[in-house]
Amino acid sequence: MGGGEAGCGRRxxxxxxxxxxxxxxxxxxxxxxxxxxxxxxxxxxWEYPALYGWFAPMTDNGFEESARRTLTxxxxxxxxxxxxxxxxxxxxxxxxxxxxxxxxxxxDLLVLGSRGRGTFARTxxxxxxxxxxxxGACPVVIVRADGTASAAPRAVAxxxxxxxxxxxxxxxxxxxxxxxxxxxxxxxxTTRVHAVLDADGTLLHSDAQARRNPRxxxxxxxxxxxxxxxxxxDLGHQLLRAGTHGATEPAEG
Numbered sequence: 472m473g474g475g476e477a478g479c480g481r482r483x484x485x486x487x488x489x490x491x492x493x494x495x496x497x498x499x500x501x502x503x504x505x506x507x508x509x510x511x512x513x514x515x516x517w518e519y520p521a522l523y524g525w526f527a528p529m530t531d532n533g534f535e536e537s538a539r540r541t542l543t544x545x546x547x548x549x550x551x552x553x554x555x556x557x558x559x560x561x562x563x564x565x566x567x568x569x570x571x572x573x574x575x576x577x578x579d580l581l582v583l584g585s586r587g588r589g590t591f592a593r594t595x596x597x598x599x600x601x602x603x604x605x606x607g608a609c610p611v612v613i614v615r616a617d618g619t620a621s622a623a624p625r626a627v628a629x630x631x632x633x634x635x636x637x638x639x640x641x642x643x644x645x646x647x648x649x650x651x652x653x654x655x656x657x658x659x660x661t662t663r664v665h666a667v668l669d670a671d672g673t674l675l676h677s678d679a680q681a682r683r684n685p686r687x688x689x690x691x692x693x694x695x696x697x698x699x700x701x702x703x704x705d706l707g708h709q710l711l712r713a714g715t716h717g718a719t720e721p722a723e724g
Contacts, residue, residue: 481509484575484609485582486567486599488515489541492584496614497549500582504556509579511558515542516570538562568602568648578609585615605646647671653702655695662695666702670710677705 485500487493497513504511517538539562546560563570575581583600604611614620650669655662661682668675681697 480577481507482512482578483507483509483580483582484512484514484571484578486514486516486571486584487542487545488567488584489545490584491616492614494545494549494584495616495618496582496584496612497545499612499614499618499620500580501550501554501556501558503580503582507579509556511556512561512574512578513542513546513558514561514563514571514574516563516565516567518564518566535562535564568599568606571599571603572606572608575603575607575609581607581609581611582620583611583613585613602648653699655699657695662698664695664698664702666699666706668706668710673713675706675709675713677702677709679705 483500483504485497487497497511500511503509515538517535542560542562546558550558561574563574571581571583581603583603585600600611600613610622612620612622649671652667652669654665656664661680663680664678666677666679668677679698679701681695681701
């Protein structure tokens with residue numbers, strides 16, 4: 472971490488989302504700031520449901536106010552009224568990775584929980600952590616729900632050992648960010664999912680659904696996971712077909 476006192480800009484950014492690992496990340500960041508004299512900058516990202524599909528209508532500031540209450544409540548729950556360090560709170564509209572990367576510019580550390588809210592969100596948070604680790608301007612620390620922490624792996628330059636005579640140098644690792652959006656609708660005993668994968672500008676769509684067995688107790692979350700899983704399987708098949716087509720298509724020229 473860089474030197475300097477808190478007044479000189481020493482800052483730890485921590486992303487929160489209301490989950491248990493998020494709270495552990497905030498607790499860890501406060502402990503680290505106590506040792507180093509840094510300011511803790513708590514950042515929460517939020518988005519309108521309409522950004523995940525065209526089925527949900529754009530509404531007023533109700534979503535923002537709800538997110539703001541969640542942010543304040545989480546800070547109060549974890550840190551308490553007698554705050555041992557200076558804490559700043561920011562609620563930003565946008566994709567979590569982009570919001571956190573921007574907030575972490577010129578920061579000493581970016582601290583994230585190891586998983587997000589809900590079973591499927593846990594998978595997606597991994598992509599946020601990876602993106603922050605690859606593109607972040609500062610070290611990234613991942614904190615698990617039990618409070619243990621580890622540094623996120625960062626992309627490094629790789630030497631191209633297959634280069635022939637006359638090669639001018641090594642190559643670097645290439646990274647790509649593909650955006651996956653899911654819109655989940657629960658209608659009585661049926662869960663429907665519309666999935667959109669933006670693969671470098673190529674959009675793939677998939678629709679899937681799951682129905683509860685009439686003999687089972689209502690469990691919408693289970694239906695969510697079945698429907699989302701089926702949509703992702705279909706997207707996977709589309710990707711494999713596209714890859715096979717691209718690999719076997721005659722080269723132009």
